[in-house]
Amino acid sequence: MKKVEESKIKQVGVIIQMYTIKQGDTVSLVAYKHRIRPIDLLIANPFIRFEQDYLPPGKIVQLPSNASIESEIPAADDLFCEFSLQQLEDDRIKIEEFGVKASVIGFSVMAQPIYAWVIGTGEKKCFYSGGWHANEWHTSKFLSRFLLNCVKKLHSDERWHGFSLAELFTKVQLHIVPMVNPDGIDLVLQGAYEGHPYKQQLIKTNQGLTRFNHWSANIRGVDLNHQWPAGWKEEAEGSPNQPWPRHFGGPYPLSEPEAMAIYQYVKKEQPEYVLAFHSQGQVIYWGYRGLESKASAEMVKKLCQASSYSAIQTADSDAGFKDWFIKETRKSGFTIEVGTGTNPLPPQSFTEIWTNNVSLALTGLSL
Ligand SMILES: [Zn+2]
Incomplete structure (x- = not known):
C-alpha cells in the first residue's frame, strides 16, 4: 500500500484521514494528536484489539473525522497520554x-x-x-x-x-x-515491531513473549541504573548475568x-x-x-x-x-x-x- 501521510480520502460521504504511525506513538497519543477518542481509533481500525495494543512505526491507520467528537477533546489535555x-x-x-x-x-x-x-x-x-x-x-x-x-x-x-x-x-x-x-521507553510503548533492529534478541531475552510492559533495561537488556562503578561487582553477583528485562549490570561498568x-x-x-x-x-x-x-x-x-x-x-x-x-x-x-x-x-x-x-x-x- 502506498504510504500516505495525513492525506484525505473520501469514503461514502465520510471523510477519513490516513495517518502513518511514528516512532513512540501509542493509541492514546495518536487519538490525542487528532482530537479523537481512543475508542474511535479502535472502531475505525479493527486490527487494534485494545487500547494498550502496540502501533508499529510505518503502519497506516484510519482516523475518523467527527466534528462532534473533536469538540469534546481539550487541545491541551494530554494528561493521560504516555510520553516518548x-x-x-x-x-x-x-x-x-x-x-x-x-x-x-x-x-x-x-x-x-x-x-x-x-x-x-x-x-x-x-x-x-x-x-x-x-x-x-x-x-x-x-x-x-x-x-x-x-x-x-x-x-x-x-x-x-x-x-x-x-x-x-x-x-x-x-x-x-x-x-x-x-x-527502552519506545520498546515499552511500541514493542519489538517488524524491522526493529533488536527484535530477535529482545524476544529471546523476553522468553518468547512479545509484550514489554515490564521492561526496565535499555535496548540491549542492560539496566542503566545497575552499571555504575560503585559496588558493581557485588551487585552483579546477585543479579542476572546476561541481558535481561531488568537488573543486568552489563558486561562491565558503564x-x-x-x-x-x-x-x-x-x-x-x-x-x-x-x-x-x-x-x-x-x-x-x-x-x-x-x-x-x-x-x-x-x-x-x-x-x-x-x-x-x-x-x-x-x-x-x-x-x-x-x-x-x-x-x-x-x-x-x-x-x-x-x-x-x-x-x-x-x-x-x-x-x-x-x-x-x-x-x-x-x-x-x-x-
Ligand atoms: Zn527506576
Missing part, C-alpha cells in the same frame, strides 16, 4: 520558543539523542535526571513539563508554589536530562552509551548534588554506605516535607547512579521514587506525580 522521545521533541520546540536550547550530550544504542537543558545563572549546580528505566516514562514527562513550566514562568516573571523563579535561578543552575533511556553520556556530563559539570527520578514507591533514598555528605539528612527532610514522600537512607543495593555520585564526590545524591502501584504505572498516575513533585523539584533547587 517524540513528546520530548515537541516540548523541546516549545522550550526553545523561550530562548532555551537543548544540547545533545550523547546517543542511545539506537542512535537517538539524549538531551540536556540548563537554566539559571547561579553558581550552585544541581542535576535532575529521569527516564532511566524503560517502564518509568512518567519521570521523563514530569521533568520535561517541569522544565517547560519553569521556562514559561521565568519568562512571565510568575511565582510558582511560593517560589520566585527569577530569584531562584540567579542562585542556582539547573541541569536536567529528562530521558536517559529513549530506546558499558552502555546512555550511562556513559551521563557519566561524562556529570564529570564535566560537577553538580553540587543530584536528584534521579524513578518510579515507584513514594520514597526518597538518600544514602550510600554512609559516604554521603552530612548535609544529606537535612536536605532529604526538606524534600520529604515538600512531597509527602518518606525518606529511606539506603536500599542495601549498589551500582546505581546516585551510589556512584556519592561514592565519587562524597556529596549528596537522591533517588526519588515517584508514584504508587506497579510499573508501568497507569497514565492516570501522572496527576499525583505532578502534584507532589512540582513542590519537591522546586524545593530541590533551594537546598
Whole structure:
C-alpha cells in the first residue's frame, strides 16, 4: 500500500484521514494528536484489539473525522497520554520558543539523542535526571513539563508554589536530562515491531513473549541504573548475568552509551548534588554506605516535607547512579521514587506525580 501521510480520502460521504504511525506513538497519543477518542481509533481500525495494543512505526491507520467528537477533546489535555522521545521533541520546540536550547550530550544504542537543558545563572549546580528505566516514562514527562513550566514562568516573571523563579535561578543552575533511556521507553510503548533492529534478541531475552510492559533495561537488556562503578561487582553477583528485562549490570561498568553520556556530563559539570527520578514507591533514598555528605539528612527532610514522600537512607543495593555520585564526590545524591502501584504505572498516575513533585523539584533547587 502506498504510504500516505495525513492525506484525505473520501469514503461514502465520510471523510477519513490516513495517518502513518511514528516512532513512540501509542493509541492514546495518536487519538490525542487528532482530537479523537481512543475508542474511535479502535472502531475505525479493527486490527487494534485494545487500547494498550502496540502501533508499529510505518503502519497506516484510519482516523475518523467527527466534528462532534473533536469538540469534546481539550487541545491541551494530554494528561493521560504516555510520553516518548517524540513528546520530548515537541516540548523541546516549545522550550526553545523561550530562548532555551537543548544540547545533545550523547546517543542511545539506537542512535537517538539524549538531551540536556540548563537554566539559571547561579553558581550552585544541581542535576535532575529521569527516564532511566524503560517502564518509568512518567519521570521523563514530569521533568520535561517541569522544565517547560519553569521556562514559561521565568519568562512571565510568575511565582510558582511560593517560589520566585527569577530569584531562584540567579542562585542556582539547573541541569536536567529528562530521558536517559529513549530506546527502552519506545520498546515499552511500541514493542519489538517488524524491522526493529533488536527484535530477535529482545524476544529471546523476553522468553518468547512479545509484550514489554515490564521492561526496565535499555535496548540491549542492560539496566542503566545497575552499571555504575560503585559496588558493581557485588551487585552483579546477585543479579542476572546476561541481558535481561531488568537488573543486568552489563558486561562491565558503564558499558552502555546512555550511562556513559551521563557519566561524562556529570564529570564535566560537577553538580553540587543530584536528584534521579524513578518510579515507584513514594520514597526518597538518600544514602550510600554512609559516604554521603552530612548535609544529606537535612536536605532529604526538606524534600520529604515538600512531597509527602518518606525518606529511606539506603536500599542495601549498589551500582546505581546516585551510589556512584556519592561514592565519587562524597556529596549528596537522591533517588526519588515517584508514584504508587506497579510499573508501568497507569497514565492516570501522572496527576499525583505532578502534584507532589512540582513542590519537591522546586524545593530541590533551594537546598
Ligand atoms: Zn527506576
